[in-house]
Amino acid sequence: MAKPSRMKPPMGHDNGWWWQQAADGKLAIQRCASCQTLRHPPRPMCSECRSMDWDFIESCGRGTVTSYTVLHHPQFPGYDYPLIIVLVDLEEGTRLTAQLQDCDSEDVEFGMAVESYIHQDADGFKIPMFRPATEGADNAN
Amino acid sequence: MPISLKNEAAIAGIGSTEFSKNSGVSELSLACQAINHCLNDAGLAPSEVDGLVTYTLDSTDEIEVARAMGMGDLTLFAKINYGGGAAVGLIQQAAMAVATGAAKNVVVWRAMNGRSGKRMGQGVSGDILSSDIIHWSWYMAYGMLTPVSWVAMIANAYMHKYGVTVEHLAEVAMAQRDFALNNPAAAGYGKPLTLDGYMNARMVCEPLRLYDCCQETDGGCALLITSTERARDLKQKPAVIRGVTQASSRGQEQMTSFYRDDLQSLPEMELAARRVYKMSGLGPQDIDATCLYDAFTPEVIMQLESFSFCGRGEAKDFVADGNLRRDGQLPNNTHGGLLSEAYIHGVNNIAEGARLIRGSSCNQPEGVEHVLISSGVGVPTGALILGRD
Ligand SMILES: [Zn+2]
Numbered sequence: 001m002a003k004p005s006r007m008k009p010p011m012g013h014d015n016g017w018w019w020q021q022a023a024d025g026k027l028a029i030q031r032c033a034s035c036q037t038l039r040h041p042p043r044p045m046c047s048e049c050r051s052m053d054w055d056f057i058e059s060c061g062r063g064t065v066t067s068y069t070v071l072h073h074p075q076f077p078g079y080d081y082p083l084i085i086v087l088v089d090l091e092e093g094t095r096l097t098a099q100l101q102d103c104d105s106e107d108v109e110f111g112m113a114v115e116s117y118i119h120q121d122a123d124g125f126k127i128p129m130f131r132p133a134t135e136g137a138d139n140a141n
Numbered sequence: 142m143p144i145s146l147k148n149e150a151a152i153a154g155i156g157s158t159e160f161s162k163n164s165g166v167s168e169l170s171l172a173c174q175a176i177n178h179c180l181n182d183a184g185l186a187p188s189e190v191d192g193l194v195t196y197t198l199d200s201t202d203e204i205e206v207a208r209a210m211g212m213g214d215l216t217l218f219a220k221i222n223y224g225g226g227a228a229v230g231l232i233q234q235a236a237m238a239v240a241t242g243a244a245k246n247v248v249v250w251r252a253m254n255g256r257s258g259k260r261m262g263q264g265v266s267g268d269i270l271s272s273d274i275i276h277w278s279w280y281m282a283y284g285m286l287t288p289v290s291w292v293a294m295i296a297n298a299y300m301h302k303y304g305v306t307v308e309h310l311a312e313v314a315m316a317q318r319d320f321a322l323n324n325p326a327a328a329g330y331g332k333p334l335t336l337d338g339y340m341n342a343r344m345v346c347e348p349l350r351l352y353d354c355c356q357e358t359d360g361g362c363a364l365l366i367t368s369t370e371r372a373r374d375l376k377q378k379p380a381v382i383r384g385v386t387q388a389s390s391r392g393q394e395q396m397t398s399f400y401r402d403d404l405q406s407l408p409e410m411e412l413a414a415r416r417v418y419k420m421s422g423l424g425p426q427d428i429d430a431t432c433l434y435d436a437f438t439p440e441v442i443m444q445l446e447s448f449s450f451c452g453r454g455e456a457k458d459f460v461a462d463g464n465l466r467r468d469g470q471l472p473n474n475t476h477g478g479l480l481s482e483a484y485i486h487g488v489n490n491i492a493e494g495a496r497l498i499r500g501s502s503c504n505q506p507e508g509v510e511h512v513l514i515s516s517g518v519g520v521p522t523g524a525l526i527l528g529r530d
Binding site: 006007008009010011012014015040041066067068069070071072073074076078079083085087094095097098099105110127 | 262263264272274275276277278279280281282283284285286287290293294295297298301343344345346347348397399400404
């Protein structure tokens, strides 16, 4: 029997495009087409200038861990535990919640440098994740 | 001149069902039992109730209660959103209605099979595509599905910044469990909690362990709100509403306000604090006891700062000094709270606030004049100050 797969994010007008970018291998950040303000999570309107026009940029994927938690219980099918979830300040200035892979749950720490990649599940679903930064990415501000 | 809600209305009745892990009855049945006890406590006939307010999460509609209990004409019915964030929002609705004449006698309630039925702790699902579900979508795919996982993210950032330790969290849990030992209605009755017991319980979502998390309960709790004048003619000593407000702030999400600059504070709770202190003309020095919303232990510690009982980063020391206990500066959740009495989404904490004003808590401190009660933490929330007539 196939291993159960992760819960898929419900997708609507306001978020489906972001997951499509992930499926195409990109970590996207929504950008206001009027005032250029970046925003995440995506929303239909810019909270700075009320413009409905937007496009997006591709993130460089580098960031630092601003908070994290390690999930032990309850355990849901489709996920491996302990499950590390990090809140990452991306270099572009927006923040993203995602899973941290290739890291022991004992080793995750505040301020650690991470880099994103697109993970592919056994069922083909693609989802942005982080892993510890490989090169000496400095987290100076 | 706008109407101030200060002193316009009072909590005149309190009623609860038994709290259990398996009620064996419907949520409508729990609602009716709780409301019946509430009206008997106050000495008011169901036919006099003209307003009903509950949670959007409550499965029981207002008119189902009204028919089952033989209520007649209703002129106010409303449901308030955001889970436990609704708690004192119910009181605000009721107080506004009473102050403006929209209704005279308003019953608010929450009744839930929170253990045997839909368990909040088991997380969200994506059945209906709404803006709220799109919000949850950013967490669901990563397996971040439960309230404790969302709270852990903020708690960890707060604890890291201010050096809060698990011993501080444990003190919140143990202080409230000690109160529950005197409360026969509480889940924690007869079950003392030691530091060893706390530390040895399973890790749920780091840094939160089992006893950092509230109960899951089948039960109901109801309150009657009427004019302060009318409350004086009923059976119980009124718990007068000195100030009440809802509060949500910029960048607010439901449980996952992860994208604000400052993760280590609760701006919506600070807004609630400013509003209730201003409306009541009171300050933190006037508050004798609290029922701070306690779905998770770090929420209690953070709120001590939101309500200015302590400066930023100082709440851990305030807690470590035993101030949340009966002989401390600020006895908190003297019934055991959501952690050790029952999880009725905060309505049972408001009920305890009213008991503290009546002088009838099972852990009644001396000379309680004013009690501060809050709604859910990390969601659109609110605060309430009750006082003696
Ligand atoms: Zn803009």
